[in-house]
Amino acid sequence: MSGLIPITVSTPPGEEAHIRAEDDASIYQSLFGGDGVSTVGQACKATVLSNNKVRIADGIICVGGHFARIPYGDYIDCEIDSGQSSKNRNDIIVARLETTGTGGIDTYTCEVKKGTAGSTATDPEIVQEDLYKAGKVRELPLYRVKIEGLSITAVEQLFTLRKTNEELEKELESLNSKTIQIIKNGDSQQIYDLCGGKIRVVSGSAVKNVRGTDYICLIDKDELNEILGQSYSITRLSIATCNGDNEATNTRFLGAEIWQGHIYQYFAQKLSCSARINYRIVYIYP
Numbered sequence: 001m002s003g004l005i006p007i008t009v010s011t012p013p014g015e016e017a018h019i020r021a022e023d024d025a026s027i028y029q030s031l032f033g034g035d036g037v038s039t040v041g042q043a044c045k046a047t048v049l050s051n052n053k054v055r056i057a058d059g060i061i062c063v064g065g066h067f068a069r070i071p072y073g074d075y076i077d078c079e080i081d082s083g084q085s086s087k088n089r090n091d092i093i094v095a096r097l098e099t100t101g102t103g104g105i106d107t108y109t110c111e112v113k114k115g116t117a118g119s120t121a122t123d124p125e126i127v128q129e130d131l132y133k134a135g136k137v138r139e140l141p142l143y144r145v146k147i148e149g150l151s152i153t154a155v156e157q158l159f160t161l162r163k164t165n166e167e168l169e170k171e172l173e174s175l176n177s178k179t180i181q182i183i184k185n186g187d188s189q190q191i192y193d194l195c196g197g198k199i200r201v202v203s204g205s206a207v208k209n210v211r212g213t214d215y216i217c218l219i220d221k222d223e224l225n226e227i228l229g230q231s232y233s234i235t236r237l238s239i240a241t242c243n244g245d246n247e248a249t250n251t252r253f254l255g256a257e258i259w260q261g262h263i264y265q266y267f268a269q270k271l272s273c274s275a276r277i278n279y280r281i282v283y284i285y286p
Contacts, residue, residue, distance in 0.1 A: 029065030
C-alpha cells in the first residue's frame with residue numbers, strides 16, 4: 001500500500017523522483033472530465049484523402065487522463081485496407097494508451113482497428129479498461145470509417161469534444177444572461193425578464209384611494225405601454241392580484257381586468273378607504 005501520494009509538493013533534492021505519469025493523469029482526468037478531444041486547434045478533424053487513407057489533423061487527445069497531441073500544422077495519415085466488392089466493413093480509428101503498470105513504460109499510439117467484412121458491417125471490439133483502477137489498455141474511438149465495397153462512404157466522429165474553461169465560462173455567462181435579467185428592483189415595483197427577454201414579469205404593491213366604488217384603476221394604459229411596449233397584445237397578458245393589507249381593508253378582492261387599456265381591480269363591495277393591492281403581471285412576447 002502506498003498510502004497518500006504527494007504530487008504537487010516539494011521534496012528534498014536528494015530524494016528519488018516519485019511523481020509518475022499516472023499521478024498526473026489522475027489530476028488531469030478530474031479536470032478534463034473523461035476521454036475526449038479538446039476544441040483547441042483543428043480538434044483532430046478527419047479528412048478522407050483516398051479509399052485507403054484518412055488524415056487526422058492537429059489536436060489534443062485525452063485517454064484516461066493521459067494527454068497526447070498532434071502538433072499544430074502536423075497530422076497523422078491512417079492507412080485503411082482496401083474494401084471488398086459487394087461487402088461492407090467498419091474500421092475504427094482509435095487513440096490507444098497501453099501501460100505496463102505503475103512506474104513502467106507507457107505507449108500512446110493512433111491505430112486503425114479493422115472490422116470484419118460482410119453483408120452487414122459491425123464495429124471491431126474496443127478495449128476500454130479503467131486506467132485509474134490499474135487497467136493496462138484503454139482505447140478512445142476517434143472515427144468510424146464506413147467502407148461499402150471498395151469505397152469509403154463516410155467517416156463518423158465518435159469522440160466527445162471537450163471545451164476549454166474559457167468556452168465554458170462564456171457559455172455559462174450567456175445562459176445566466178438568458179435566464180433572468182433584472183430591469184427594475186424597487187420596493188414598490190420589480191420588473192425582470194426571463195428566457196432571453198421572451199417573458200416579462202412585473203410585480204409590485206400599490207396603495208390606491210378608493211372613493212365610494214367597488215373598483216379602482218391599478219395600472220393605467222400609459223404605464224402599461226411603458227412597461228410592455230406599445231404593441232403588446234392583451235391575449236398574451238395574465239394578471240394576478242391580492243389584498244396587500246390583510247385585514248386592514250375589510251373586503252374580498254375580486255379579479256383584475258383590462259378595460260380600454262387600463263388594468264382595474266374589483267372588490268366585493270364599495271369602499272371608501274385606502275387599499276393596498278399586490279399584483280403580478282406576466283407577459284409572453286411573440
